[in-house]
């Protein structure tokens with residue numbers, strides 16, 4: 001076997017995701033799972049619950065993950081990569097613990113995980129490692145033999161992600177009226193997080209204010225903006241902005257908010273805007289509500305022509321990128337020195353999160369990192 005097909009030492013891939021409700025009765029229990037012990041104000045919960053009810057209580061995220069699972073299985077089969085793919089969530093069924101138990105019962109011993117988040121931060125990286133540790137603790141209590149679990153490096157700068165996103169921006173520009181297309185600016189949008197969480201994102205030796213979370217997003221946004229400029233022959237203004245803020249109002253979160261940014265752009269006379277959902281890998285509720293419903297309404301009220309570009313979803317180039325990352329990591333674990341693809345300026349991320357990476361406010365055990373209590 002060569003790198004193109006050899007998954008060893010891994011014998012399973014686990015897709016880790018957030019989970020979402022699948023009907024009106026799921027909404028409240030789902031929100032309780034998400035916000036347990038996190039100090040989210042009740043009004044914010046009611047407001048977010050209403051977003052889900054606008055879509056009959058169904059988040060599209062589970063459907064997207066089923067599609068990604070199918071796309072990965074088909075791609076692996078087509079390329080002779082013999083690696084079973086599983087799926088488990090943090091906040092809704094199928095839960096990570098149940099899936100990891102199934103993986104063990106199926107006889108797998110060495111599991112690689114892929115989170116549906118491309119960046120470093122507590123919410124997007126360490127919290128998934130905590131989910132794995134909690135799952136392993138439960139399996140240990142049940143007397144099962146624990147598998148070894150690893151997590152793929154952050155992939156925001158992998159060509160499978162960035163090139164697909166850049167193509168999405170070109171398609172979105174084509175959807176704007178021709179008269180405003182060349183003047184259109186880019187608003188890269190990602191999930192806001194508390195500034196304290198941003199500052200401590202990534203390894204403790206850090207990136208300064210905003211941490212790895214902001215640095216990685218800026219690097220990705222700049223690469224996409226440059227790629228789009230090269231392909232269209234038009235250099236555009238761009239900015240990184242934030243959405244989906246929750247938490248108490250007195251706690252600082254990353255700003256500006258996308259809706260405020262649209263008002264600012266309008267005030268400055270921008271002829272049009274493409275909103276690029278750079279922080280997300282599928283069109284889940286944060287995209288469908290916060291961008292496609294709320295932000296597009298604000299733009300319409302302002303009379304500012306606006307479109308939202310695509311997420312990577314199950315685009316074949318993204319799926320191929322995941323296969324490349326899996327085979328790269330497998331080769332590394334075998335002691336080889338594979339090519340590690342990365343665009344932008346920051347280089348490929350670490351394979352093993354160092355001690356203190358994306359530090360939590362409340363320390364909890366986290367697997368698949370240098371500070372894992374598990375082998």
Ligand SMILES: CC1=C(CCC(=O)O)c2cc3nc(cc4[nH]c(cc5[nH]c(cc1n2)c(C)c5CCC(=O)O)c(CCC(=O)O)c4C)C(CCC(=O)O)=C3C
Pocket residue numbers: 018019020021031034035038040044045048059060061116117121123124191192193194244245246247279284285286
């Ligand atoms: C960085 C980040 C990502 C991207 C990385 C990743 O994808 O993992 C993300 C994704 C998502 N967030 C999602 C939903 C929610 N996030 C919430 C709350 C929070 N998110 C946070 C951060 C992030 N969140 C934070 C710091 C909080 C505050 C509470 C806490 O410290 O945990 C709440 C509670 C209500 C509210 O306050 O909004 C909900 C319902 C869904 C599902 C969408 C669907 O159903 O389709 C997805 C993919």
Ligand SMILES: [Fe+2]
Pocket residue numbers: 191
């Ligand atoms: Fe969230």
